[in-house]
Amino acid sequence: MARSNVNMNYDGLKKLRDQLAKIDQTDEFFNACAKELAARLLAKVIKRTPVGDYPKSTGKTGGTLRRGWTAGQNSNARAYAESLSVHRVGTDFVIDIINPVEYASYVEYGHRTSNHKNWVEGKFMLTLSEKEIASMAPRILERKLEDYLRRCFS
Template identity: 30%
Template sequence: MGFEFSEMKIMKQNLIELNKMSHVIHLKVAKRVAQLAIRKVKEMTPVDTGDLRNNWKYHIVKKGDTYTILIYNQLNYASFVESGHRIVVGGVTLGWVEGKFMLKLTKDEMERIAPRMWKKEVEKEMKRIFGQ
């Protein structure tokens, strides 16, 4: 039982290509997760005028080998809808409005499904490079 040295050269070239493609793979998956998160958070956002729903944005930050997806809404009342707030009339607290937790629930769901999305994309790229 033996092996051809040329097979090792091909394996090395394939691993180098996979390493080069890793940035593309990670960015592609990060964008997909971010777009899915925006769609989910918009679905769960309550609508009055539509401003809150339409102001969800994302930004992907790469630091070293880590990609972080920032989902945000710049409207000043977004955090009150997310987390809840007091009802105050004339300086007196009359009650509490429960939060909708649309961002927290979306984040939890994305953390659950993102690893599968990433694994699927890596496997697809490996099949392309290694021809299996």
Template identity: 35%
Template sequence: MDALARAVAAKLLANVVNLTPVGLGTFDENGRRVTQGGTLRRGWSVEKISSGRYSVINPVPYALYVEEGHRQTPGRYVPAIGRQLKTSWVPGKHMLNDAIAQTKKEVPQICRELSIFTGGRR
């Protein structure tokens, strides 16, 4: 059972990483790149909670806002992106929710593959 849970967690991790958007990074006042994008994508990991239980997490502080969406103040200038905000609500990307739905569809295939590799043993 632990092998199945581990395989499903690994598949979920791969799916959520692929669905996570990558930003451009931040730029200084001259337009030169200060930081590289991809922090959110690199933040995903799997933690083992107990035998047969795993958790896919992202400790990046703004992960929840990208997943669920967030409010902002229209007209406010943001130096990091070099422009003013236009809308009051930014919709979420739902990368984790979409990855969970995608992974649920792939569980039967994971089970079949595990049964081949383990010779039918659990």
């Protein structure tokens, strides 16, 4: 019976093992994806939020509702989204985006006038922004996934 000398080089398999270990850190990736989508949503909703226009004699300034999206902080949408916490619900990664201004829902969905005879239409700033982000999300996430995999396998 003939014998053969076969030398095996396992360096490629070891490298693949190490690269696959990097992919195992998926929670960080999913958190980053959630924050990316939240930042884009906030940027859109802030632009759509109307600012009140008051006569100078009232002493009021507009923009309370718009500032409410970032909890009154003077930061941009991306910086504020990075500060938000991501929590996991089943297989979903969730970020709660709220506007704590008490009349936010009335501006969003509409309301009766004070004399109860007319209706003020809602601005749907959050609803419309959510729909836009939902349609953009597959492309955004696909790009982020490609970058993530490229970093893991480089």
